[in-house]
Amino acid sequence: MLFQSTRITLRKMTVQDIEVYHKWRNDLEVMQSTAPMLDVYHIEETEEFVTQVILGSHSSKCYIIVDKESKKPIGITSLINIDNKNRNAECIIDIGDKESWGKGYGAEAMKLLLDFGFLEMNLHRIYLRVFSFNSRAIKLYEKLGFQQEGKSRESIFRNGKWHDIIHMSIMQNEYVEKIK
Template identity: 30%
Template sequence: MFETNRLLLREYRPADEPFFLELFNSYDVLLNMTPNFVAPNHDRSLEYINSMKRTVLFVVAESKKTGVQLGFVNVHIEPPQNLDGSISIALAKDWWGKGYGTEIMEWLIAYSFTSLGLRRLSLKVFASNPGAIALYEHVGFKHEGRQREAVWKEGKWVDFLMMGMLSREYQSLRSQHSQNTPVCPVHDV
């Protein structure tokens, strides 16, 4: 288990299943997830959870104060020799715009580069998701490319943006800050 200022980042438990099914049935969350989720589907949601449990890192974000689940983040590395972690993150809508995404991403970046020894992190985001794009830019991700009209969504074609961060870029961000205060501290519990 890991912790940030306001969150516990812990293993998935069977008791989390109702939260995940609700998360994957939320229209607003579903709208911004990968194109595999075109409509809520109980069996596919369970398959997705099981696939995340097989990744190198899959944690549930939970409020320290209330014990309520907020969302999840995971890192998938394929093929392993490239040391490129592909990120997935989702928060329940009630927690959007409150800094939790930043808190999770800062922890994830630090953990991925300092503990997992990754060379880079990458992600895909819909161009129609300005909140997520702003978050990723804020924590240091760079735009690496665009897949034009990649997904049919809500009656129109939407672009996918590819974003990434290299370990040396993370180290540069850390060196720009005080040596005593890392950009993205990692805390084990």
């Protein structure tokens, strides 16, 4: 089935997910490797962000990653900035549940998202941005077939040091060839 693997299901985000998303969004350890700006948010700010930016957008598809066995939400993955004319979209993923880190859920969720983007939406190109210090994510993206396109040099400051933002993408034909 399109939105599930052996261990996870992707389901559309709803307002009922605001509380768990708020918890992840305010966990600096979770956001350290994905959010450009670390901050602490009030629940009202998260509610507004989810309802207006995530659920109110016509150019994004946002899914909660759910562990099939426990039925527990463990993260979020999305296609954002969807450009239907040029058949491009940016993808993002966050495993917010720290107990689920390092168990391969991110790889499963990304595969489901790429299947949806390329095989159902018929996108031509899916791209992402990743911080240069996030070596585990870079390794995952390369394993899935993403290629580095360039970088924004020293554009993020974390833990007292400057880091690059790496730009990566994968084309539909490259993905389809890889899954044959």
